[in-house]
Amino acid sequence: MYLEQQLNQLKQLPRPVYGQAEALPNIALGYKHSHPWIQFSYASRGVLDVLTADGRYIAPPQRAVWIPARVEHQVRCSGQTQIRSLYIEQSALATAMTQSCVVQVSPLLRELIHAFSQFDSCYPEQGSQARLVQVLLDQLEQAPLTDSILPLPQDERALVIAQHLQNQPDCTQTLAQWAAELGVVAKTLSRIFTQQTGLTFRLWRQRLRILSALPMLEQQQSVTDVAIACGYDSVSAFIHAFSQHFHCTPGEFFN
Template sequence: MKHRQTDISSADIQELQALRTLPRPVYGHLHGLPNRAIGQRHRHPWAQFSYAVRGVLEVITDSARYMAPPLHAVWVPAGAPHAVQRFEGTEIRSLYVDPAAIADAGGECRVVTVTPLLRELIRGFSEYPVEYDEAGEQGRLVAVLLDQLARAPQAGLALPWPGDARLRKICRELEAHPDSARTLSEHAARLSVSEKTLSRLFLQQTGLSFRAWRQRLRILAALPMLERGHRVTDVAVACGYDSMSAFIAAFRWVTGVTPGEFLPRDQ
């Protein structure tokens, strides 16, 4: 159902390891390393802003999965271990940012909305040379870009990932089969643990009930299919919903809008 891809190569890893410091406070040329999906777990001393121009990208950490459909991005703080994957047809425009150059560069990973202004700033910056002119027009645009990065509104497209091995087993199964209707009671029986224990652990480790966690997983699983143009009815069925109305209600609960309103018509 899912078609995750990476662009990693030995040359990419060598290039990343060789990049000890950024040549400028912001690095992200059109053909630069930030615009590739590095699926191998890695970290670096700068923040990363991974943006999906089209398609859907996913940033994976030990504690969560972060999904960025078109006009959304994932902010990864400096030093955070992570991997980046993309779905079929995804085009990435990412930035590496010196933490000293932007307010609130720390904190946790988060999904943000790419506003029209921020989109155009990233598009323009991607054409700049790696060592752009900091004292001139290019430096002034970068200053506005950094301001907009700091102000990008958050979007609730993160899926908390539990640490307990039993819960991770359940979560991996649901990730592979989002249409699974297996109840928490059935999972508990298979794992020889009480349903009450699993329920308590889900809430403790993810902040969500099992039902709410599964619903968010299903909606995030729907995004790549919707972006590729699959019929909403087919997507609803593939993600375990018996009716269009139930799918639309769940989609609105997670994203705040309907499936038709969520994906941009003009990118």
């Protein structure tokens, strides 16, 4: 039985922190869903792609996604992805979780998540396992934020552009060309992207392309093929953009 089915049968979590290892195939879950608990989703292998009304939250194995309680979301993942999701009562955290975000997963946090995934769902509330859970919670709350987030505009015209580019990141159509196609002034579209995503259209598209590269790189596709698929004119331009965003080369990132 999938964890999702088990969760649907629960009226409350058996412990303030609940979870287990779960393998998911390379498919997009065809429905939006939410949980009455906070979710911390981490992929020890593969790349998570979590979609909410506000944006996409993309997490390779060095990162993870926080999803607040009752926030509708869809989860997509690359082939052979190994997910370890934690479900957490708000009362177990010192800070209220109100906004989806992507955080860095340290080697210590990774090992704590792995160890916890081996626990029985009704692990003892006293003793060594309970102490490990407390350390796990401390590390979860201390995990630093990252910018592996693609904020999405809410304006219907800008959202048409955003959706097209997500499906086709190598598209080279300019904002002026989009404006002509949609019957709107280019400056209006530019202002919408800046106001609703916090990024200029140029920076938004650059972030989209970099984040779109992660699943392909994790699957060990060649840097040349990834650069072309993401719309870069040259491998050097792709590596430069990637290094600016992640402060390391594609090869270094996945090593």
